[in-house]
Amino acid sequence: MTDRIWLKSYPPGVPADLDTSQYPSLVALMEESFKKYAGKTAYSFMGKDVSYAQTDSLSQAFAVYLQSLGLVKGDRVAIMMPNVPQYPVAVAAILRAGFVVVNVNPLYTPRELEHQLKDSGSKAIVIIENFAATLEKCIAATPVKHVVLCAMGDQLGLLKGALVNYVVRNVKKMVPAYSLPGAVRFNAAVAKGSSGSLKAVKIKPDDVAVLQYTGGTTGVSKGAVLLHRNVIANVLQSEAWNQPVMKQVPPNEQPTGVCALPLYHIFAFTVGMMLSMRTGGKLILIPNPRDLPAVLKELSKHVIHSFPAVNTLFNGLANHPDFNTVDWSHLKVSVGGGTAVQSSVAKIWVEKTGCPICEGYGLSETSPSASCNPVTAKEYTGTIGVPLPSTYMKLLDDDGKEVGPGQSGEIAIKGPQVMAGYWQRPDETAKVMTADGFFKSGDIGVVDENGFFKIVDRKKDMILVSGFNVFPTELEDVVGQCPGVLECACVGVKDEKTGEGVKLVIVRKDPELTEAQVRAYCKENLTGYKQPKVIEFRSELPKTPVGKILRRELRDKTH
Numbered sequence: 154m155t156d157r158i159w160l161k162s163y164p165p166g167v168p169a170d171l172d173t174s175q176y177p178s179l180v181a182l183m184e185e186s187f188k189k190y191a192g193k194t195a196y197s198f199m200g201k202d203v204s205y206a207q208t209d210s211l212s213q214a215f216a217v218y219l220q221s222l223g224l225v226k227g228d229r230v231a232i233m234m235p236n237v238p239q240y241p242v243a244v245a246a247i248l249r250a251g252f253v254v255v256n257v258n259p260l261y262t263p264r265e266l267e268h269q270l271k272d273s274g275s276k277a278i279v280i281i282e283n284f285a286a287t288l289e290k291c292i293a294a295t296p297v298k299h300v301v302l303c304a305m306g307d308q309l310g311l312l313k314g315a316l317v318n319y320v321v322r323n324v325k326k327m328v329p330a331y332s333l334p335g336a337v338r339f340n341a342a343v344a345k346g347s348s349g350s351l352k353a354v355k356i357k358p359d360d361v362a363v364l365q366y367t368g369g370t371t372g373v374s375k376g377a378v379l380l381h382r383n384v385i386a387n388v389l390q391s392e393a394w395n396q397p398v399m400k401q402v403p404p405n406e407q408p409t410g411v412c413a414l415p416l417y418h419i420f421a422f423t424v425g426m427m428l429s430m431r432t433g434g435k436l437i438l439i440p441n442p443r444d445l446p447a448v449l450k451e452l453s454k455h456v457i458h459s460f461p462a463v464n465t466l467f468n469g470l471a472n473h474p475d476f477n478t479v480d481w482s483h484l485k486v487s488v489g490g491g492t493a494v495q496s497s498v499a500k501i502w503v504e505k506t507g508c509p510i511c512e513g514y515g516l517s518e519t520s521p522s523a524s525c526n527p528v529t530a531k532e533y534t535g536t537i538g539v540p541l542p543s544t545y546m547k548l549l550d551d552d553g554k555e556v557g558p559g560q561s562g563e564i565a566i567k568g569p570q571v572m573a574g575y576w577q578r579p580d581e582t583a584k585v586m587t588a589d590g591f592f593k594s595g596d597i598g599v600v601d602e603n604g605f606f607k608i609v610d611r612k613k614d615m616i617l618v619s620g621f622n623v624f625p626t627e628l629e630d631v632v633g634q635c636p637g638v639l640e641c642a643c644v645g646v647k648d649e650k651t652g653e654g655v656k657l658v659i660v661r662k663d664p665e666l667t668e669a670q671v672r673a674y675c676k677e678n679l680t681g682y683k684q685p686k687v688i689e690f691r692s693e694l695p696k697t698p699v700g701k702i703l704r705r706e707l708r709d710k711t712h
Contacts, residue, residue, distance in 0.1 A: 158558075159539035159604020164397045164529040170543045171393055173386035173569045178356035180248050182385060183430055184209075190433035193407055197455070198238050198438040199317065201309050205433075211343055212245035218346030219250045222299050224276055226251040226354055229364060231270060231278040231297070232417065233257040233288070236438040238308040239339055240416045241426055243279045243301075251354030254363045255376075256417035259284050260698045265374070267291035273364050273376055273576065279303065279339070283321070285331040292333070300336040305440070307339050358382035364576050365419050365517040376576030377517045379419075386569035387520040388427045390541040395459065398485040398528045399432075402458050406483075408432055410459040413439040413448060413466060418699050419521040420490050424461050434459075442466055442700075449475040456483045463491040465700035468498045468640065471505055472662070481506040486528050488513050490521070492701045493608065493626050495633040499533035512537055514608070518585070518592055520570040524606055535630075536605040537598075544568035545591070546606060548598060553587065561609055564598040565591035597624075614704055616645035616653050618682045623655060625704065628683060635674045637663035642694050644708040646687060654686030658707055660693060 160169050176182045187209035194202040203211075219230065230247045232254060234240050247254050255273045257266065259281065266287055270278070277299035280288055285302060292300075305321045306314030322328045362384050364376035402408050410429050414421035429436040437455055439448055449470065457479070462470075467489065470476060487502065489512040503509045511528050514537035515521030524546060526538035540546045547555050548562030556562040571592045574582035585593045597615070600606045610624040617623070625643045632641045639662035648654035659671065668688050675684045695706040 157540075157545070157604070158600075158602065162527065162539050162603045162605065164527045166397055167393055167527075168542050171386075171389050173382065173389055173543065174358065175389075176381075176385050177358055178248070178360065178381040179362055179384055179427070180356050180381075182388070182427075183245055183248070186430050186433060193433060194435045195430070196238050196241060196436050196438055198236075198440075199309060199313075199451075200454075201238075201313070202435075203238050203308065208242060208245065210347075211242045212249060213351060214343045214346035215242060215246035215339075216250040216346070217349040217351050218342040219246060219252065219277065220352055221346070221349065222277060224250070224252060227253060227361065228277075229253045229255050229273045229275040231255040231257050231273065231275040231280075233259050233261075233266070233278060233280040233284055234303060234416075235259055235281065235440040236412055236416050236421075237281065237303065237305060237440060238438065239279070239281075239303045240438075241430075241436075244416075244422075244426070248356070248362060249351065249354075251356060253361045256363065256365055256419075256422065258415070258417055258698060261287065263287050263290035267294050268374060269366055269376075270295035270297055272374075273366075277301070281305070282328050282331075285333055285336075286329040289331045289333055300333050301339055301342050302333070302336045303339040356381060358385075359573075361573070363419075363422070365422075367517045375578055375581055378573040378576050379520050380573050383520045383570050383572060384423055384427060386543070387423050387522055388431050390543065390568075390570065391424050391428050391522055392431060393542055394522075394525055395428075395486050395528055399458065401485060402483075406456060406458075408434040408458050409455055410434050410436050410461070411439065411452065411457055412436050413442040413460075413462060414491070415442075415698060418491070419517050420461060420515070420699075423520055424488065424490075424522060445469050445473050446475060449473060449479055452479045456480065458483055459486045459488070460484060461488040461490065463700040464489060464494045464498055465492075465640070465696065465702075467494070467502050467510060471498065471501045472639070476505060481508065484508040486511065488525065490515065491699055493630070494533070495630050496533055496535060497630075497634040503533070509533060514538070514606070516594060518572045518594075519566055519568070520572070522570065523566045523568070523594075526605075534605065536601075536607040538606070539604045540566075540606075541568070541570075544570070546600075547591065548600060549587075549591075549593065558600050558602050561597050561599045563612070564594045564596045564606065564608070566594060567591045614644075616643075616655055618645075618648075618653055618655065619651040621682045623683050628655065628657070628679065628685075631678050632657060632659070632671070632675065635671060637661060637666035637670070640694060640702075642702045642704055642707055643685065644704050646708075648686060651682070655683065656687040656689065656707070657685035658689045658691055658694060660691060666690075 191206040306317035513525035
């Protein structure tokens with residue numbers, strides 16, 4: 154779609170294209186901000202503020218320490234932590250030292266961790282002690298030679314830090330016993346590095362910045378190779394996209410964002426941490442977004458301007474009795490990503506905050522943002538918006554030919570944020586890249602005449618009932634609006650008559666809700682073949698740590 158029909162839907166002031174080559178590397182971007190915003194708060198964590206200048210000196214010292222381990226340019230260093238201040242420090246240090254960041258989900262099992270450390274060839278890991286026992290079980294089978302151990306209280310000062318660490322270890326018992334001989338404590342590593350000087354490394358736009366492992370829903374987890382220029386591009390695209398509303402933040406207020414999504418996830422990494430760094434923002438680090446009372450208690454202490462989150466988090470917060478303890482009146486942009494935002498959640502969010510959720514779309518392979526709804530929109534559109542500046546999207550049929558508006562096809566994306574390929578998997582890269590440089594997403598979408606794309610589903614989540622395509626996303630959106638339903642998910646189950654039938658799993662908001670009521674609602678709102686064969690009530694749905702519902706697990710338990 155070379156005519157870019159979506160440009161007419163851009164808000165005034167958002168450019169069609171951006172110069173994404175203004176920084177040679179993410180290091181240049183970060184170092185500019187360290188100097189420009191030295192006295193400002195970069196991160197706020199458990200009541201402690203860390204300034205840009207402190208982040209600069211800590212990451213400089215840690216980079217010196219990492220270089221002293223004998224690693225060479227391009228070596229991979231893994232980070233396995235929740236949202237603690239050591240995370241952004243470690244990212245800055247790894248990149249400044251000339252190495253590659255490997256983001257690791259801290260909730261991985263030893264088997265998953267072993268795969269990722271081996272596949273990436275990570276020689277060092279920065280890990281919080283809470284998960285050290287997982288590493289102990291697999292480290293011998295990995296190339297990891299150096300372990301830096303962090304604790305929750307490392308950066309909170311002597312007294313508060315000691316207290317927090319005591320509570321985490323001894324009261325909440327969140328640190329299982331482990332043995333990692335030779336591991337070095339984060340604070341000791343920083344102290345050691347602070348007496349040395351950083352060896353200059355020439356980092357180019359095409360050098361690898363991050364290996365971002367995809368969830369592995371299509372089999373084995375693969376590392377998307379994100380170059381410095383890919384992440385820089387996405388930071389600048391996101392900044393330009395948010396500008397129409399973020400420019401309304403008064404000059405005397407520091408732009409403040411919430412980082413409740415985990416930093417190992419590319420959405421939080423780029424649109425949270427890196428974008429905040431570029432704009433001189435303050436980022437509120439939330440270590441455990443599942444503890445909603447703690448999240449709301451923390452947010453009540455701040456003026457908040459931007460909030461990237463997933464549907465489940467928006468839903469959980471908006472339905473929480475403490476929601477109004479937070480002043481939401483300064484909120485300028487709520488970005489929904491990671492998974493579809495449901496219209497019932499969008500409705501309650503805008504009612505309670507006055508700031509509509511702008512649903513965006515992207516993947517690990519696109520650093521992540523590819524499209525987004527205009528931030529000036531006043532209501533939920535049910536679409537993933539329009540492609541960002543410098544980004545092209547088109548829909549392909551099974552033969553790889555482009556289809557027009559109104560027809561469904563696989564979403565393909567081209568732009569400066571698209572990955573270089575999968576780490577050491579040229580065969581897998583070839584499967585997803587077209588000859589003309591588009592990345593095939595595996596998501597099925599349609600586009601309207603204004604350039605707004607809508608996802609109708611993932612290729613393999615589709616349910617085929619008597620030859621009719623049933624898209625779980627649509628059903629979940631409809632049933633999500635049924636009175637008494639908190640959240641729901643649906644999957645296909647084998648059916649003698651129709652090949653497949655729909656199984657609907659519901660978490661109730663109203664404990665009195667009955668199957669008969671749900672069936673009556675579905676009958677009223679869904680055509681015959683879309684109506685569920687099986688309805689099951691559960692206390693919770695299986696989810697990834699980012700809050701995506703694991704349909705696969707619902708499916709596996711079904712057969």
